[in-house]
Structures are given as structure tokens and as C-alpha cells.
Amino acid sequence: MSLNTTSSLQPSADRLLRSASLLCALIAASLLLWILLFLTQASWPLLQKPAGLMSANWHPSSGEFGLQAMLGASLLSSLLALLLAVPAGLLVSLWMIFYAPAYLARPYSAMIGLMASIPSVVYGLWGLVVLVPLLNQWVPPGASVLAAGLVLALMILPLLVVQADTTLRVAANRHLAPALSLGVSQWSVIRRVLIPASWPRLWPSILLQLGRALGETMAVMMVAGNVVQWPMTPFEPVRTLTANIALEMSYATGSHLEALYVSGLLLLILALLLMGLARIYGSRT
Amino acid sequence: MTMSKLSICLTLIAAALLAGCGKEQTQTITLSGSSTIAPLMVDIGKRFEAGHPGIRVDVQAGGTSRGIQDARSGLAAIGMASRSLDTNESDLTPYLIAKDGIAMIVHRGNSLNDISSEQVVNLYTRKVGDWRELGATPGPVVLVHKAEGHSTLELFLKYFKLNNDEIKPDLVIGDNQQGIKSVAGNPLAIGYVSIGSAEYEAQHGEAIKLLSLDGKQASTEALLDGRYPLTRDLNLVIRGNPSASVKALLEFAQSTEVADLVAEHYFIVATKR
Numbered sequence: 001m002s003l004n005t006t007s008s009l010q011p012s013a014d015r016l017l018r019s020a021s022l023l024c025a026l027i028a029a030s031l032l033l034w035i036l037l038f039l040t041q042a043s044w045p046l047l048q049k050p051a052g053l054m055s056a057n058w059h060p061s062s063g064e065f066g067l068q069a070m071l072g073a074s075l076l077s078s079l080l081a082l083l084l085a086v087p088a089g090l091l092v093s094l095w096m097i098f099y100a101p102a103y104l105a106r107p108y109s110a111m112i113g114l115m116a117s118i119p120s121v122v123y124g125l126w127g128l129v130v131l132v133p134l135l136n137q138w139v140p141p142g143a144s145v146l147a148a149g150l151v152l153a154l155m156i157l158p159l160l161v162v163q164a165d166t167t168l169r170v171a172a173n174r175h176l177a178p179a180l181s182l183g184v185s186q187w188s189v190i191r192r193v194l195i196p197a198s199w200p201r202l203w204p205s206i207l208l209q210l211g212r213a214l215g216e217t218m219a220v221m222m223v224a225g226n227v228v229q230w231p232m233t234p235f236e237p238v239r240t241l242t243a244n245i246a247l248e249m250s251y252a253t254g255s256h257l258e259a260l261y262v263s264g265l266l267l268l269i270l271a272l273l274l275m276g277l278a279r280i281y282g283s284r285t
Numbered sequence: 286m287t288m289s290k291l292s293i294c295l296t297l298i299a300a301a302l303l304a305g306c307g308k309e310q311t312q313t314i315t316l317s318g319s320s321t322i323a324p325l326m327v328d329i330g331k332r333f334e335a336g337h338p339g340i341r342v343d344v345q346a347g348g349t350s351r352g353i354q355d356a357r358s359g360l361a362a363i364g365m366a367s368r369s370l371d372t373n374e375s376d377l378t379p380y381l382i383a384k385d386g387i388a389m390i391v392h393r394g395n396s397l398n399d400i401s402s403e404q405v406v407n408l409y410t411r412k413v414g415d416w417r418e419l420g421a422t423p424g425p426v427v428l429v430h431k432a433e434g435h436s437t438l439e440l441f442l443k444y445f446k447l448n449n450d451e452i453k454p455d456l457v458i459g460d461n462q463q464g465i466k467s468v469a470g471n472p473l474a475i476g477y478v479s480i481g482s483a484e485y486e487a488q489h490g491e492a493i494k495l496l497s498l499d500g501k502q503a504s505t506e507a508l509l510d511g512r513y514p515l516t517r518d519l520n521l522v523i524r525g526n527p528s529a530s531v532k533a534l535l536e537f538a539q540s541t542e543v544a545d546l547v548a549e550h551y552f553i554v555a556t557k558r
Contacts (some may be wrong), residue, residue: 132468133471140427141427221463225455225457227455227457247433248432
């Protein structure tokens with residue numbers, strides 16, 4: 001109460017805060033616009049001939065800059081990661097809320113929080129020295145779409161669990177007791193009530209994680225094998241758009257460099273589309 | 286107490302700034318040429334600038350032939366050439382700053398110890414796909430290759446007279462470390478990395494083995510003696526007599542003061558230091 005009166009008695013402080021926050025908001029927005037403009041401008045000469053960019057052949061030294069296979073690889077590895085991480089994440093958070101004894105659930109959720117803060121390059125390193133050799137014993141060469149999907153899944157899992165946990169707890173607080181009092185089994189409540197009720201909130205967070213997976217660079221570069229091709233099986237190596245930029249940026253010049261800027265632009269547009277979708281679904285609640 | 290310390294600091298900073306202003310004219314030394322040497326010279330240049338206030342080192346990458354051209358035309362004071370000079374380039378004076386070399390590596394468990402140039406070409410063009418055909422433990426060969434644009438790739442392709450389009454690798458890597466880790470984790474893999482880092486990692490417990498090439502042992506020592514063939518010279522070239530500051534930079538680039546930078550860029554310090 002007293003806080004309220006003092007601040008309303010100091011209109012100058014109020015105005016300062018307002019203009020400071022407005023300034024920051026404007027700076028953030030114009031930075032995004034600037035990046036978009038810069039990428040478009042830098043890739044403009046190549047964007048004039050989109051046919052070459054659509055092909056699957058990436059041979060910079062002979063002037064072929066097809067991004068198709070790499071776009072495919074980015075989408076495939078990220079979708080594979082979602083396919084692995086979403087069901088697992090939901091099950092883990094359900095276990096934490098409904099089935100884990102309290103003395104386990106607390107340290108477990110702390111551990112998930114810790115997992116979320118591990119830098120992705122550490123997951124990549126683990127993938128490179130542990131996962132890839134393991135997969136190699138099964139089907140060589142080991143570095144593959146599958147390895148990339150697994151590492152990405154591991155990377156996005158913790159945040160998925162954290163977000164699912166929050167959403168499901170809110171739904172459980174609201175619906176669990178009434179539903180149980182109607183004599184419905186716990187499993188039915190989870191399946192018929194809680195998950196449908198929290199789905200509109202889960203969906204945007206899944207899309208956000210998809211965005212993270214698409215943008216991940218180092219971890220994927222370390223385990224995906226980086227060969228430009230459409231994989232025929234999950235065991236074949238691929239190169240994602242982000243890995244391509246990281247691999248070749250420091251040495252590229254001329255059209256080659258422009259092609260890398262096009263990859264960047266493509267990634268930014270994909271990310272913006274995903275954010276847009278997430279917002280649309282988010283606003284429905 | 287703290288206030289007085291602060292004021293002393295401020296006075297010192299002001300004095301330093303004024304002293305900097307005193308020597309107004311800055312001199313720029315321009316280098317141009319090989320994109321292999323450019324990153325190294327950027328680092329060497331930074332250290333040189335720190336010791337020589339008033340001199341700025343400007344490094345531009347554009348390929349060895351441009352470096353030769355610019356050194357001749359005087360567009361650059363120093364040209365960077367990632368090879369030895371030809372006989373028709375005797376108007377220029379080379380200053381060897383480092384050597385670049387690559388080693389073929391396999392997993393330590395691989396029974397192969399020696400590989401011929403022909404075998405390397407056959408492997409990388411997929412004419413040979415199984416280790417059995419090289420007399421090693423049978424299994425499909427996993428080819429580790431470098432991403433386009435790296436100097437190691439350039440040297441590899443040039444030495445084995447390969448065209449990058451005919452190579453169908455299983456694994457494409459960025460830097461040497463990733464290549465070494467990939468080969469160390471895969472008993473079926475073969476790759477090539479900078480010889481300096483391969484030797485260092487093999488001695489420090491990574492599960493890799495450096496293969497002799499055409500019977501010539503792969504080591505930095507053999508490379509420096511001229512016994513190992515897969516190598517090239519990294520030269521700074523100038524035309525005529527250098528000015529005092531250019532001479533200082535050339536000497537600095539050859540001195541032991543930058544040996545750590547040379548090693549950092551996975552090159553080998555030339556012998557005559």
C-alpha cells in the first residue's frame with residue numbers, strides 16, 4: 001500500500017521507468033528486424049535464383065548450393081527428438097506427480113532442473129565419445145540421424161519435463177479431487193481429463209522445444225556425421241543447416257558465404273513460424 | 286583510502302592516454318595472401334602490435350597467388366604463401382614461419398601400420414570399401430573427411446590429386462579435435478588431421494595411431510627432417526629490402542615468442558629457431 005502511494009507521488013520515477021522499458025522493447029524489436037534485414041541483404045544475390053537452392057547438391061567449390069537435403073536433415077533430426085522426448089517427458093512428469101514417493105520426487109525434480117542447465121555441447125561431447133561408438137558397434141558409422149535425434153531428445157527432455165510438470169500440477173489441483181470423487185480411476189482421470197485439459201498449454205512448450213532442437217548446432221555437429229544427403233535409414237549420417245554454417249563459415253567467401261546466409265535466413269524464418277504457431281496455440285487458453 | 290587509490294588510477298590512465306596521443310602517426314603494415322596463414326598472422330599481428338605501439342598490422346586473406354601478386358605490386362608489404370616459392374618467383378624473398386603437415390590416422394586397435402598413397406586414393410574414392418583388402422581386420426571402412434574450405438582438406442586433396450566431388454565420406458568433421466575423437470571412438474575409421482595435434486593426442490592417451498605414408502614414418506620430427514612428404518611450407522614473402530618495421534615483424538613472426546601461437550593453429554614450428 002505504502003509502496004503504491006510513494007510511486008504514484010513520484011510521477012518522474014514512473015515516467016523514467018516507462019520510457020526505459022519502452023526503449024528496451026524498441027531496441028529488442030529493432031535488433032530482430034535488423035538481423036532479418038541483414039540476412040536478407042547478405043543472401044539477396046543467391047535468392048534471385050531459388051532453383052539452385054532447392055536442389056539436394058551441396059558442392060560449394062563447383063558452385064552448387066542446394067539446401068534441400070540439409071533442411072530435411074534439420075527437420076528430421078528435430079522431429080525425431082520430439083518423437084522420443086515428448087512421450088518420455090510426459091511419463092516422467094506424471095510419475096513425479098502421481099506415483100513417486102515424496103522423498104524421491106523432490107531430489108528427482110532437482111536433478112531434472114540440473115539437467116536443464118547442462119550446456120548442450122556437453123551432451124554433444126557425450127554423444128561423440130559414448131553414444132556414437134555404441135551405435136557404431138550396432139550399425140556403422142554410428143554418427144547418424146538417430147544419434148542426432150537421441151542427443152537432441154536428451155537436451156530438450158528436462159525443460160519439457162519442467163513445463164509439463166507445472167501445467168499438469170495446475171490441472172491436477174483443479175480437476176483431480178472432483179474427478180476422483182466421482183469414482184473414476186486415476187489412470188482415466190489422467191488420460192481423459194488432465195492431459196486434454198493441459199494440452200493447450202503443453203503444445204506451445206513443445207513447439208518452443210522444437211525451435212531449440214532446430215537451432216542446436218554444436219551438439220548436432222558432433223554426432224550427426226555431417227554428410228550432405230537424404231538419409232535412407234536412421235543410421236545414415238546427415239548434415240543440418242546449423243552444422244553447415246558452423247563447419248564452413250570461417251572459410252567461406254563469395255557465393256559460398258551467401259549460401260550460408262541463406263541457411264541462416266531459412267532457420268530464422270522457421271523459428272519465427274514456430275514462435276507464431278506457439279503464440280496462436282498459447283492464446284487459445 | 287579507496288578514493289585516493291581511485292584517483293591515482295585515474296591519473297595513471299589519463300597519463301597513458303596522453304602518452305598515446307603524443308605518438309600520433311600510426312603506421313600500417315599490410316599482409317595479404319593465403320587463407321591458411323591469415324588466422325595465424327592475425328594472432329601474431331596482435332601480439333606484435335602490443336609490443337610496438339604505433340604500428341598496426343592489417344591481414345587480408347585471398348589465397349596464395351594473390352599474396353604473391355600483392356607482394357610484387359607493392360599493394361601489400363608482405364605476402365603470405367602456403368607453399369615454397371617457384372623458380373620464376375626468385376624476385377621475392379621467403380621467410381619460413383611454420384610448416385603444415387597432415388597425418389593419416391586410424392584407431393589404435395587397427396592392425397594396419399602403413400598405408401600407400403594409392404591405397405588412400407582407393408579408400409577415399411570407394412574403390413576399396415573393406416579393411417580386409419588392405420590386409421587389416423575385416424570390416425567396412427568408415428571414411429572421416431573434412432568440411433569444405435579447411436586448409437587440411439586443401440593439402441590432402443592436392444597431395445593425393447583428388448577432386449572433392451568424387452569423395453563420398455561417412456563422416457564430415459570441422460576441426461582436428463573432432464576428427465581425432467571420431468577416429469578414437471571407431472575401430473573402423475580412417476581420417477586425416479594436422480600432424481602436430483595427432484601426435485600430441487596419440488602420446489596423451491587417445492586411441493589413435495598415425496600411419497606411415499608410403500613407408501615414411503609420420504611424426505613432426507620426420508617432417509622437419511624432410512623425410513615425411515605430406516607437408517607444405519608456410520612462408521611470408523617480400524620484395525626488395527624491407528623497411529625497419531616490416532623487418533621487425535618478419536623477425537618477430539620467426540621468433541620463439543610466437544611458437545605457442547604456431548602450435549595453437551596446429552602448425553609446426555620451423556627448425557631454424
